[in-house]
Amino acid sequence: MFSISERELDTSMLERALANDGAGAQVVFEGRVRNANQGRDVTRLDYEAHAGMALKEGQRILDAAREQFAILHALAVHRVGSLAIGECAVWVGVSATHRDAAFLACRYIIDELKSGLPIWKKEHYADGDSGWVGCEYDTHERVSSQG
DSSP, rough: EEEEEEEOOOOHHHHHHHHOOOEEEEEEEEOOOOOEETTTEEEEEEEEHHHHHHHHHHHHHHHHHHEEEEEEEEEEEEEEEEEEEEEEEEEEEEEESSHHHHHHHHHHHHHHHHHHHOOOEEEEEEEEEEEEEEOOOOOOHHHHHTT
16 A cells, blocks of 8 residues: 655554564665755755655555565555654555565665655755755656556
8 A cells, every 4th residue: 555644654553564474574664854965954855746646656556566576565655745854754664475575575666656756855955945856757758658
């Protein structure tokens, strides 16, 4: 299941949701807001999303991971709104019978989410400036290629 949240993520609850008696491995990735980017001091981030498209694409990515890798369960959540330094912006968790599949699937999911979701990040800097980062997502191209 893929979801978008305006609230702080309860990572312990998310990890518990992955629990499976058949899982020999559970891999989690937490993307957190850092205080610097490309030599600039960052004070906070704002995330905005095209929610309908992001939910559909996020779920497609999780479904593709289930098809490609021998995993038991996969979850992912992306934050929107204003986030402080240290907050979790994106969380991905995978459980599998064996660690190799869990690691590969988790890496696949976060890479696809970062490149494929219509979620945009605005950095706010210590000098008072701000700017959108990584806005290469082409909504028209994505929609056209998916039918």
